[in-house]
Amino acid sequence: MIAGSIRPYLYLTALLIIALLLSVAVGVVFIPPGIVARMLAALVPGSTIPADWPQSFDAIVYQIRLPHAILIALTGAALAGSGTVYQGVFRNPLADPYLIGVASGAGLGAVIGLSTTWPTRGNSLYTVPIAAFIGAMLTIAIVYNLARVGRTVPTTTLILAGVAVSAFATSLSSFLMLRSNEELRRAFSWLLGGAIMGGWAPVIAMLPYVAVGLASILLSGHTLNVLQFGEEQAQQLGLPVERVKLLLVLAASLTTAAAVAFAGIIGFIGLIVPHLVRFSLGPDYRRLVPLSILAGSSALLLADTLARMVLSPQSVPVGIVTALAGAPFFLWLLRRSKDQAYW
Amino acid sequence: MLDIKSLTVEYYGTQILKDVSLHISSGETLAVIGPNGTGKTTLIKSVSGVLRPKKGAVWIDGTNLQNLSPVQRARYLAVVPQARLLPPAFTVRQTVLLGRTPYLGWLGRINKADEAQAERAMRFTHLDHLGERRVGELSGGEQQRVLLARALAQDTPVLLLDEPTTHLDLEHQSGFLNLVKNMVTQKNLAVLVVLHDLNLAGLYADRVALLVDGQIHALGSPEAVLTSENLTAVYHVPVNVVPHPDYGTPLVLPDGKANSPDVQVFLAP
Numbered sequence: 001m002i003a004g005s006i007r008p009y010l011y012l013t014a015l016l017i018i019a020l021l022l023s024v025a026v027g028v029v030f031i032p033p034g035i036v037a038r039m040l041a042a043l044v045p046g047s048t049i050p051a052d053w054p055q056s057f058d059a060i061v062y063q064i065r066l067p068h069a070i071l072i073a074l075t076g077a078a079l080a081g082s083g084t085v086y087q088g089v090f091r092n093p094l095a096d097p098y099l100i101g102v103a104s105g106a107g108l109g110a111v112i113g114l115s116t117t118w119p120t121r122g123n124s125l126y127t128v129p130i131a132a133f134i135g136a137m138l139t140i141a142i143v144y145n146l147a148r149v150g151r152t153v154p155t156t157t158l159i160l161a162g163v164a165v166s167a168f169a170t171s172l173s174s175f176l177m178l179r180s181n182e183e184l185r186r187a188f189s190w191l192l193g194g195a196i197m198g199g200w201a202p203v204i205a206m207l208p209y210v211a212v213g214l215a216s217i218l219l220s221g222h223t224l225n226v227l228q229f230g231e232e233q234a235q236q237l238g239l240p241v242e243r244v245k246l247l248l249v250l251a252a253s254l255t256t257a258a259a260v261a262f263a264g265i266i267g268f269i270g271l272i273v274p275h276l277v278r279f280s281l282g283p284d285y286r287r288l289v290p291l292s293i294l295a296g297s298s299a300l301l302l303a304d305t306l307a308r309m310v311l312s313p314q315s316v317p318v319g320i321v322t323a324l325a326g327a328p329f330f331l332w333l334l335r336r337s338k339d340q341a342y343w
Numbered sequence: 344m345l346d347i348k349s350l351t352v353e354y355y356g357t358q359i360l361k362d363v364s365l366h367i368s369s370g371e372t373l374a375v376i377g378p379n380g381t382g383k384t385t386l387i388k389s390v391s392g393v394l395r396p397k398k399g400a401v402w403i404d405g406t407n408l409q410n411l412s413p414v415q416r417a418r419y420l421a422v423v424p425q426a427r428l429l430p431p432a433f434t435v436r437q438t439v440l441l442g443r444t445p446y447l448g449w450l451g452r453i454n455k456a457d458e459a460q461a462e463r464a465m466r467f468t469h470l471d472h473l474g475e476r477r478v479g480e481l482s483g484g485e486q487q488r489v490l491l492a493r494a495l496a497q498d499t500p501v502l503l504l505d506e507p508t509t510h511l512d513l514e515h516q517s518g519f520l521n522l523v524k525n526m527v528t529q530k531n532l533a534v535l536v537v538l539h540d541l542n543l544a545g546l547y548a549d550r551v552a553l554l555v556d557g558q559i560h561a562l563g564s565p566e567a568v569l570t571s572e573n574l575t576a577v578y579h580v581p582v583n584v585v586p587h588p589d590y591g592t593p594l595v596l597p598d599g600k601a602n603s604p605d606v607q608v609f610l611a612p
Binding site: 221278286 | 388393413415420421428429432434437441451497
């Protein structure tokens with residue numbers, strides 16, 4: 001799983017720790033990162049750190065900001081991990097959960113899950129991710145079949161089909177939200193990428209999906225490498241191509257659906273992060289996958305911290321920040337994709 | 344060794360291969376030649392298991408390949424595709440190591456023996472000094488050798504090559520085929536190679552199969568297949584065949600001029 005030099009893993013782990021500290025530190029009440037670090041260290045079993053901080057920090061850090069930061073970190077990891085897999089499976093540098101429509105499909109599934117009272121409203125924490133997963137899988141099946149030309153999935157048709165299906169799913173989501181009650185209207189800000197559910201409950205509900213999805217993704221580095229040679233060569237090298245592709249898309253869509261169900265539709269993280277890692281460290285998916293997951297959690301934590309700072313005390317949905325930073329990057333990528341030496 | 348038994352392949356309802364049977368022994372190189380669109384690449388695809396034949400089967404040493412999983416099949420048979428089908432960003436070593444895929448298990452854990460095998464394959468194909476270079480930075484001849492090294496690392500008794508020399512210059516064409524010949528003798532391989540160049544087929548193959556419209560038109564020694572009658576009939580161009588001055592193998596000289604059109608079209612000055 002861990003291949004090559006250990007150094008990038010260390011750098012990115014350090015970045016993740018810094019991003020996590022910053023995320024917990026920043027808010028209406030600023031808590032110095034040093035204190036945050038000691039408060040987090042105090043959570044480690046057996047630690048002997050005295051609680052010499054104001055007692056009001058306890059509730060802010062342990063009940064509000066830490067679960068939020070962990071939710072965001074898991075979401076970033078999920079989006080970057082699934083983005084890496086989509087790019088690898090479709091052999092397409094522009095595949096990401098947002099652009100190929102999976103995120104919007106998951107969003108539609110989640111909205112339908114929220115708007116029906118089935119089975120009971122109280123269980124929405126558990127039914128919404130399943131509805132999102134079904135939405136994600138249906139979308140990827142539709143987009144893939146629309147975009148396919150023979151046995152390949154060209155960039156143009158993939159993006160066109162993704163954008164069209166995505167627009168359709170988003171409109172349907174909006175329609176469902178407009179004709180519904182107040183509770184669902186909150187979902188609108190959620191769809192823009194604002195995690196609206198606070199506390200530990202969503203973190204705990206999200207964890208099993210992300211854990212299963214990311215674990216499968218983490219084990220797929222070698223398989224993705226072989227797939228880069230095209231389906232024909234991959235099969236001649238001994239890969240059961242159709243089965244492997246299905247499993248990978250299932251894992252990536254499960255991971256995307258979990259992220260969307262709990263943090264809304266956040267674009268571009270799944271696109272930018274794998275590219276930055278690939279650009280600096282090469283195309284070996286055995287490294288690309290774990291490093292993208294690490295970098296994705298840091299990137300989304302930093303974007304989310306920024307989102308809570310710019311209009312403080314109001315917070316901007318993080319999807320707006322990632323799109324503002326991501327769209328120009330995307331355009332730059334389009335310009336330079338003529339020179340595909342690093343892809 | 345390799346037994347192709349009455350292989351029939353359909354593609355969207357059209358028969359591409361019709362009842363093709365070939366036998367290749369260990370240590371033997373069979374060249375498949377024929378006009379464009381005659382089913383040569385389809386033959387490689389169906390023998391390697393990418394295309395499912397409508398009828399017939401491929402056997403290696405008494406094992407029907409159709410009953411095998413892709414992993415098991417990849418231990419019997421390696422394919423050298425055309426070099427332009429390589430992703431450019433992987434290094435030479437990474438690419439060659441992927442030849443070990445059928446032995447690695449699904450996690451792809453590479454051990455010392457796999458690395459040694461890849462290293463040997465790279466030395467054999469004169470790539471050992473290029474291990475850390477990206478494949479996209481290499482010349483066409485070097486890229487084709489990377490694919491040969493990958494197939495060598497795959498360590499199979501049968502090797503299929505799909506027009507490996509089409510995009511190479513004169514020096515790299517013979518260099519590449521000499522490497523293949525070395526491999527055949529050292530590892531006692533059975534080789535099926537699709538070639539466009541009839542003279543290379545005459546020079547390097549033990550036997551030649553002339554494929555026309557998905558059927559074997561002629562099969563035998565280069566001297567028996569590469570005849571003026573056979574080639575003129577198949578390629579619709581008058582062809583002279585003379586013995587190679589050094590080796591005596593057939594040398595094909597197409598006489599394109601004799602085939603000039605009856606109606607002359609004048610190009611605007």
